[in-house]
Amino acid sequence: MPHDQKTPARLGRPPLTERRKAETRLEVARAAVRLFLAQGVAGTSGEEIAEAAGISSRTLWRYFPTKESCIMPLLTGGIESTARQLRSWRKDQGLADLLAIARTPLTEAADDARTMLRLVRLTRTEPGLRAVWLEAHRAAEPVFAEALAHRAGLPEPDLVTTVQAAMLNVALRVGVEHYASHDNPDITGYESAIREALLVAAGSFTS
Template identity: 70%
Template sequence: MPIGRPSLTERRKAETRLDVARAAVGLFVAKGVAATSAEEIAAAAGISARTLWRYFPTKDSCVMPLLTGAIELAADCLRSWRDEDGIPELIEVMRQPGRLTIDRASMLDLVRLTRTEPGLRAVWLEAHRQAEPVFAEALARRGGLHAPDLTATVHAAMINAALRAAVEHYAFQADPDTEVEAAVSEALLIAARGFPR
């Protein structure tokens, strides 16, 4: 993992990818995935179709930056979570000002689309598959390990599943007066309690 702040070029590329992801979700919500062309996504993001294809291998994959950004934020919170602290303290780390700067509206629109769009569902599940080793590495470092052991790997899987389930529950069923962070907090506490007896 690179140390230090990304270069200006890398930050601009990341911003462009995120602009594409937001544009893609907006168009997918308005028109549907099948009725949206890559050229339309590129135009809405202010780039050429050729540039879009340099960044993304498929139309569905254009949404991935919305997911990877949220996953990196979660991993950063896990890295900041002190070894002696429990789940309530992790939740406090996640709620610190400036931590959760993701585009919630676009991400929740995307998650809602995963219910009816198999290609987007595949991207959503792939993002979580990629998240698990990142979470395991963060938990291993938290525990002073050089590499994840089985405990860190299982805990990473539990956290990953709790985050996915919480966001899906919120997107599909939650009371609009609640906050997604409340669903995430509740899911993490449920995971920490373990299996019912």
């Protein structure tokens, strides 16, 4: 290749190795939740999580600093989904359109949604998991703010979009926590709870 030519940037899906890493991290998260639910956080070791996920302990600790942090991929998946929905909510669309967009095909990830509900329920009694849950939402705020700024045609979040992102973030967190606190929460009710939380948070938005 001539020296003055550059290799074109990669577009589309991430490389296979990156996808595989993401899949491995998600499998670890699922295994960790199963074990935490069955025997508690204190009664579960990182080595047990690694074995249940089919990886070595060395690989586990390369991906996660603590056993509690193993749950993070399940939480960040929901955050990324919400951010995608916000990015697709155009400025010429109103609240009804946002709610329509929010009808995410949860059935495609129903098992993960059920697992997350059980996990959120567990954060009420496990401080280590609660800290990870709150950290995930702290990290979500700037992501939501950037998505809302993009909708508003701004180069970066301003005060309004930052406050809106915070409102949305809190409403979603509290909505999920409230629904997860019910006995035997199902996936249909979960979808309704998410939509209701969006309705509350987005009520002050203008299109």
